[in-house]
Amino acid sequence: MATPAITDPSGAPSLDLSTGPFSRDRDPMNTPIRAAGPAPDRARPQGPVPGQLPFPAPACAAAAPDGSAPGTPAYVHGYSDGEARRLGDQADTLSRLLHAGTAYPAGSRVLEVGCGVGAQTVHLVNGSPGALITAVDRSASSLAQARAHLAAHAPHATERVRWHHADLHDLPFPDGSFDHLFLCFVLEHLPDPVRALTAVRRVLRPGGTVTAIEGDHGSVVFHPDSPTARRVIGHQVRLQAAAGGNALLGRQLQPLLGAAGFTEVGVRPRTVYADASRPGLVRGFTRRTFIAMVESVRDEALAAGLTSPADWDRGLADLRRAAEPGGTFHYTFFKAVAVAPAARPADEAAPVAAPAPPAAAAASGRRPAGPRTA
Ligand SMILES: C[S@@+](CC[C@H](N)C(=O)[O-])C[C@H]1O[C@@H](n2cnc3c(N)ncnc32)[C@H](O)[C@@H]1O
Numbered sequence: 001m002a003t004p005a006i007t008d009p010s011g012a013p014s015l016d017l018s019t020g021p022f023s024r025d026r027d028p029m030n031t032p033i034r035a036a037g038p039a040p041d042r043a044r045p046q047g048p049v050p051g052q053l054p055f056p057a058p059a060c061a062a063a064a065p066d067g068s069a070p071g072t073p074a075y076v077h078g079y080s081d082g083e084a085r086r087l088g089d090q091a092d093t094l095s096r097l098l099h100a101g102t103a104y105p106a107g108s109r110v111l112e113v114g115c116g117v118g119a120q121t122v123h124l125v126n127g128s129p130g131a132l133i134t135a136v137d138r139s140a141s142s143l144a145q146a147r148a149h150l151a152a153h154a155p156h157a158t159e160r161v162r163w164h165h166a167d168l169h170d171l172p173f174p175d176g177s178f179d180h181l182f183l184c185f186v187l188e189h190l191p192d193p194v195r196a197l198t199a200v201r202r203v204l205r206p207g208g209t210v211t212a213i214e215g216d217h218g219s220v221v222f223h224p225d226s227p228t229a230r231r232v233i234g235h236q237v238r239l240q241a242a243a244g245g246n247a248l249l250g251r252q253l254q255p256l257l258g259a260a261g262f263t264e265v266g267v268r269p270r271t272v273y274a275d276a277s278r279p280g281l282v283r284g285f286t287r288r289t290f291i292a293m294v295e296s297v298r299d300e301a302l303a304a305g306l307t308s309p310a311d312w313d314r315g316l317a318d319l320r321r322a323a324e325p326g327g328t329f330h331y332t333f334f335k336a337v338a339v340a341p342a343a344r345p346a347d348e349a350a351p352v353a354a355p356a357p358p359a360a361a362a363a364s365g366r367r368p369a370g371p372r373t374a
Contacts, residue, residue, distance in 0.1 A: 026243040077294070079139055084117045086292045087148070091119035094282030095271050096185070098333060099123045106130020108179040113140075113168050113200055114186030118146030123159035124182060125150070128257055132176070133157075136164040136171065169199045176205040180209045184213040185254070191244035197260030204340040204362030210262060213270075216250030219332035222293075222322035229322075235301040236294050242304070250334035262338035270335050275328040290331060294319065 091098075103243070104110050108131050111329060113120050115135035124133055137143050142161050151158055166172050168186070181204050182326050187193040197210070217237050224231070240247040249256075257265045274281035294315060307315075323327040 021243070065183055065291060067119065073126050075100060077194065078235060079141055080296075082292070083256070084287060085140075086296070087117055087313040089118040089284050089288040089292075091123060092264055093281065093289060094272065094333070095123040098335065099127050099273065100133065101335075102182070102211055103129055104128035104131040104180050106134065107246065110180045111136070111171075111173075111178040111203060112202075113181060113183045114189075115146055115163075116142050116185075118149040120182075120184045121146060121150055121161060123151045125154050131160070133161045134173075135161060136166045136168065138165070138167045140165050165315040168196055171200065171203050173203045175202055175222050176208075177203045179205060179208045181210040183210070185215065186246060187212060187253075188214050188240070189243070189245040193246075193249065193252075193256050194259045195205060197257060197262070200263075201261055205302075206340055206342045208340045208361050210257070210338050210340070212253055212338075214250040214253060215247070215249040215331065215333050218251065219271075219330070221330040222319070223328045224318075224321055224326075226315070226318035226321070228311065228315040229318035231356065232294060232301075232307070232319060233367075235306045235312075238306065239297050239300050253272060253336040256335055257338045260275040261341060263341050267334055267336040272331045272333070273328070274323075274330075276325050285331070287320075290329070291316075291319055308313040327337060354358065366369070 069121055099120075104127075106129070108128075110124065110128065110131045110133050112121055112124060112133060112135040113138050116139070118135070121133065121135050125131070135143075135146065137146070147158075147163060150161055151159055164172065185199070187196060190196045195210075201210070217233055220230075220233060237247045246252075254265050254267045272281065272285050273288045276282065296317075298312055301312060303310060321327050
């Protein structure tokens, strides 16, 4: 698929990267993963039944080999070992900040959408000790790592988690199969988050909740400030946009969830602030999460002609000063919780697998009912 041109909010000329590194599929191991359970009995009380897997059954035996919708753009961070480590550092460092308030009842059926290498899955199972987690991702290699990660870090919970190789736009589960949905750092990589949220809402039961957590690179404030370092962060934002994503998505969660037909949308900012008095955060977040993420797109930024090696290296060196003694770093995540409406709106009454186009949801005039603690 042709990659969209980069548009620069400052008005600088657009770059066409359709022949650049963004056009390739970075998942090297697209083998399907199969995991299945029996169809859920909607009448029984929620909870495991002895001898029976209590997970929603997939509507088909296995996903397509790469599990992705046609034309799905590449994932900007890629699927390297370094990125897997970065996701782990991020999840572990931020677990208390991001997972606080997320605890699902025993027996409830939770779908983690875009589980990646299982970095958040470990914290989900620990925060909800009796919940039944189904985790999906379009990357088979990430799913394989996720299984291993869970087995290593939460061996007590492996029986409570099922893994599925699938694209979130075409989930292999019947309508209303889950009580809760959880998405962390996924929407920011998708070209049409409203379409994605509408698609995942199909598998959520009426009254069930969705929790979505996203970052927003516009929230970055650091000391010592440096325009060169800020430009380097801007290159990452532009590259993510070129790959079909939006690194500034956190601020949009409320309207996006409303447009996708969710109600009672409540969004709370979750701020990370790191200085020398919090060495764990400096190491785990400033260095190993944020700076590592920016560092990882160096080759792409150079290949796209966004910067020169000298400017890039200078910007990175300046950014690293925020993680040195005397430096400070601030970032805000946004965590949203919303509810699936009791009845599916009339404009979506027909075939379940085909999500309503975003325009239809927006045109229906649905608006969130009120705030909710996230
Ligand atoms: C930044 S990673 C986040 C992983 C995990 N949620 C975490 O916080 O560590 C985004 C994940 O979303 C997955 N993803 C992106 N688009 C997807 C799609 N259309 N269907 C399923 N998974 C998708 C990617 O494969 C990747 O593993």
